[in-house]
Amino acid sequence: MNTGLTEEEVQKSRQKYGDNTISIAKKESFIRKLIATLGDPIIKILLIALAIKTLFLFQNFDWYETIGIVIAIFLASFISTLSEYGSEKAFEQLQAEASKIKTRVRRNQELKEITIDEVVVGDIIKLSAGDEIPADGKILSGKISVNEANLNGETKETEKSRSSKVYRSTVVYSGMATMLVEKVGNQTVYGKLAEEVSEKKPTSPLKLRLVKLAEFISKIGYVGAALVTISYLFSEIVIDNNFDPDKIYQTITNFPLMFAFILKALTLSVTIIVVAVPEGLPMMITLVLSSNMKRMLKSNILVRKLMGIETAGNINILFTDKTGTITEGKLNVIAIVDAKGHTYKTESDLKTNKTYYTQVKLSLVANNDSDYDENQNPIGGNITDRAILKFFKDDNFQYNIKAKKPFSSEKKYSITKVTYENKEINLIKGAPEIILSKCTHYYENGRKRFLIDKKEIESQISKAASKGIRVLAFATSETYENPSRLSFIGLAFIKDEIRKEAIEGLELIEKAHIKTIMLTGDNIETARNIGKEIGLLKNKDDLIITSDELHKKTDAEVKKILPNLKIIARSLPQDKSRLVKLAQSLNLVVGMTGDGVNDAPALKKADVGFAMGSGTEVAKEASDIVILDDNLLSLSKAVLYGRTIFKSIRKFIIFQLTVNLCAVSISIIGPFIGVETPVTVIQMLWINMVMDTLAGIAFSFEPALKEYMEEKPKDKNEPIINKYMIDEIMFTGTYSALMCVFFLKSPFIHSIFRDGPNDMYLMTAFFGLFIFMGIFNSFNARTHRLNLLANLSKNKVFLAVIIFILIVQIYLMYYGGDLFRTYGLNPIEFEIMILLALTVIPVDFLRKIYLRKKGQIGGV
Structure with a gap:
């Protein structure tokens, strides 16, 4: 049995008992996620709007807008779900692939490393400190201390020895043992638990902060919507009737007319809520992380x-x-030094002194947590032990291990009791100051001699240390439990570049x-x-x-x-x-x-x-x-990506809240300046898709810039929206809203556009103005630099998304028809609209120059 399974036996075992993969409780499917989006505030509001319009089926029913709302509900749900589901799935797959656990198994009389998914019933596994037990089974030999907290929640370690049962996902804390695999995959205790319980991942702190921010902004939107509803009804019922009680009463009792007023008021409130509620904000975390995941994996x-x-x-x-x-971390033994200072740089050098060679090799190979695989490559254990095995090439001694205490940071030594040539020997190796302090003898030509003067050995240790060389001392001990009266064998010089x-x-x-x-x-x-x-x-x-x-x-x-x-x-x-x-x-x-x-x-x-x-x-x-x-360089890149992710989210927030502020402002102001619906519900749904899902994708691919690594770390309690962001949102959002009011009420602007029912060409241009101002402002939001094109080539996704939005927007303006309330513009009308939208760039440019002159330029 100790030779392990053959390849044929492995295949038979896998066919009979299955493999060692765990089929965890099914994650939320795409369809379930899609249905779940119907609980989102935006979708609820749209469903309410749809219900209201259906109720008013015979009251000037607008088929285009009603069908548009149905399409909008589907698109908003589908695109949001597709984006989040795809991002989560990609992230989880990459995580799973990169974090596969390996284990040491004996097969075909050889020891090899495989992933735990490849383990089958009947496999013999070698366990040592730090290993995760790959399957359920029993201990064949050895003794280990196991932490079973993953199964029972108990942090106390449990001792396991011959015939003891061990379980998958538990962790070896100390000792060494071999185990026989008896159950794999979903038949293990861990596998059965995984089938029953789907672990719910805790919401990350940043996502919680984004959720709270979204909720806060939503409340403002709801209040704004309520105020607009009340103001509109008050205007239609009270102000238009000159505060005459009789006329007010007549209006209230005219049910068809009141239904029409209520429908209009609710339509206005729906418009405001749709744009004010930033439901895409919490999803931004998943988008940014999934877009950076492959880049981070490439950076290890x-x-x-x-x-x-x-x-x-x-x-x-x-x-x-x-x-x-x-x-x-590629340690190499560069020399073995004896008590007299004789240096042996290779195994061949050691072999010139056969007695000493045998002592050294037995001491360092038998007292070792690593093993040789079928190709005589060191596997398992720590890097120091693997370096020692690499020095000796093979383990061709016949010895039996009776007891073993692995190296610990507290004791700073490891000790192994072996029998070799019918003699019981306690082999010890560890920190030179610990070993040398306990030495009373040393070996010379295989014989013990009193160690009176340790200066030569201490000198060798000091010289090596001054060159950055690691030193390991090894000896024999008269006792196993409490090592004492050690007999010094030698020093191993280990170099790590x-x-x-x-x-x-x-x-x-x-x-x-x-x-x-x-x-x-x-x-x-x-x-x-x-x-x-x-x-x-x-x-x-x-x-x-x-x-x-x-x-x-x-x-x-x-x-x-x-x-x-x-x-x-x-x-x-x-x-x-x-x-x-x-x-x-x-x-x-x-x-x-x-x-x-x-x-x-x-x-x-x-x-x-x-x-x-x-x-x-x-x-x-x-x-x-x-x-x-x-690698420490990879660790520094983790810091860089951490900063990049936070900055990407902040850039997105600036972009989104600027559009929010402008849209809510114009929706509230519109009815009071004679424009009841500056933007229709259908148009607002497209705007919402642009500023949530599409912009989220664009900003999630922002590059990790080296300049971020020259900034001071953010305070962990720093608000997600800082003063710089608030100032930019308020300034640009207010300017955009004022530009919209100017566009709608300026006689000069009206004179440019052709006449038509309900100012059809002016309102087509207004829809374009709103979208294009948002698009152009996205360039402002992504950098605090004066050069808006800085590092733009490093985010090709941003450019692709912007081009896509531009193409779709132009198409909608010319072919949207009654559904989008768009009827096409002539070249002059289109040019004027574009030029006015472009003004958001120089205006923000002036803001940045002003801040620079005041020395207040900050950023995200």
């Missing part, structure tokens, strides 16, 4: 939680690991006004050398301390040194949690990187937890964002 950023990418742009302080993040991109990433993070603190398990000399090399230690005030020194300081003392703190050497996982808590108490937005089991608490506590792609599943589960290539 996997967003697990919406909250993470929303908050990433606001980080003030970042606590980062060194290995694999700042360094390449600095990532060139990490230096660039650190520079970008620094420019973004984010403080970076590096936490490393290296000793203080190695840490200092690396800190200087990457530019983290520049000034004499820059502080580097050890974990022990940190523990001796009170919380108040740590807060005091935090501004100058750059590096913590010999750091422990609990240091991370403490630092997160203290930084947050100073109202800082905290980012934290991690890859190990013990990093999970700090990743959860941080405002944004960044797990490394090569890290444990525990760390990934606890994180908000996974950096797939473990």
Whole structure:
């Protein structure tokens, strides 16, 4: 059985018991989402309008407008649903593809890595700390500590040994074991739970803020609609009857006439509500995220939680690991050094001293959490253990492991009890200062000798540390439980090259006004050398301390040194949690990187937890964002995308609320200046589609600009609409409304357009003016620069959407007919309308120049 399944047995098992995929409770289908949109405020209002028009079937019934409302309801629902459903589906598919979990399985007498979906009944799985258990089964050998919180909510770890049952989705916290898979997929306990329960994702904070903003604006729209209804009825019933009680009574008792007044009043209120309620605002989050998802994945950023990418742009302080993040994470053993200072740079060099070679290889290969796969490539375990196996090429010793304690950050060593050539040996390896302090002997030519003078060994450690080389000491111990009276075997020098991109990433993070603190398990000399090399230690005030020194300081003392703190050497996982808590108490937005089991608490506590792609599943589960290539430059891009997403939403808000303000203003003012319906319900539906769905798509593809990384982080409590935005919305919205009033009431404008029933050509042009002013203002909204075309080529979707709107609008103006109340314009009429709409650009240009002169130019 220990040889694992053959390929033929795998296929038979899959046919008989099924695969290991989980069929979770069905997500909301497109049809269900479409039906659900009928509950949206806009659709409800339109349905009410449709019902009213149907009731008045024989009272001057307008077939065109009624059919138009039916079409509008369908289009508004369909396009909104299609956009949101498509975005959500694309986002979830990309997430699932990028976050597949791998596990180690024995097949065809070889150990290999596969995704958990490929696991079948009968597979033998190798488990170690940080692994997520891929299926239900039982332990064949070994001992592990498992966290089963995913199944039962209990955070207390459970010990599992031979014959114990283990379950899918639970996590190994410590130890090593092999398990036999007995149930897969929906037959597992986790699978059955997933069938019954559809996890409802919590609404992200930014989406909640957008929902509240939309609700607030909607209330203003409802109040405006109510005022218009009351004002219109008061005007028709009271003012037009010169306040004569008898005439007022006659009007009220004339039911057909009153029905007509009420219908007209409700039509006006519907028009205002349709444009005032920004129902597309909350959907903007999904649009922006889905449009950026592929770009983020290309930059090796996997967003697990919406909250993470929303908050990433606001980080003030970042606590980062060194290995694999700042360094390449491709560790190489560059030398083995014995007690006398003799250096062996390769396995071939070691083989020249056969006795010493056997001691070294047994010590480092047997006391190791990694394994060789079928191609003799190291898999599993941590990167240090994999580097050691890479140095030795193979494991051809015959030894039996009796007991094992994996490396822990607290103890800073691992120990394994083995039997080799009928002898029981306790092999220990770890931090040099820990191992060396317990050494009383050393080996020379296979014999133990008293270790009287440790200076030669300490000198070797110091020289390596000063060059940024990591040092590992290894020895034998007389006892297993409490290692003591160690016999020193040697030192392993391990080199991890600095990532060139990490230096660039650190520079970008620094420019973004984010403080970076590096936490490393290296000793203080190695840490200092690396800190200087990457530019983290520049000034004499820059502080580097050890974990022990940190523990001796009170919380108040740590807060005091935090501004100058750059590096913590010999750091422990609990240091991370403490630092997160203290930084947050100073109202800082905290980012934290991690890859190990013990990093999970700090990743959860941080405002944004960044797990490394090569890290444990525990760390990934606890994180908000996974950096797939473990690269600090990629992490800096996550910050950039966080800022870009927030800015894209703000640009959209400026655009939408400017159109809202103009539309509501003109709809309220219209009846009082002799224009009862400046914009019809059908026209307003097209306007609504332009400013919600289409504009949302256009702004969601705004580029991530490097200049965003030179700005200070936003305060986490900063309102979603700032003063700059309010000023722009009020200024441009008011100007647009005044331009509309001027267009409708100016004798000069009237003289340009041909006469026709109900000013048909003037009102056609007015519909065009309104849309084109909104389109041209979208260029103002997307940048605070004077050059409106800045970076426009980087958002081709924006240009495509604008061109599409222009084409459709021109078509509607010439072929909309009675449905859209449009009857075509001659060239001069069209040119005048376009020129007046274009004025929104120079007017906003003057506003920007004025702000620059006052030194108040801000932006989103």
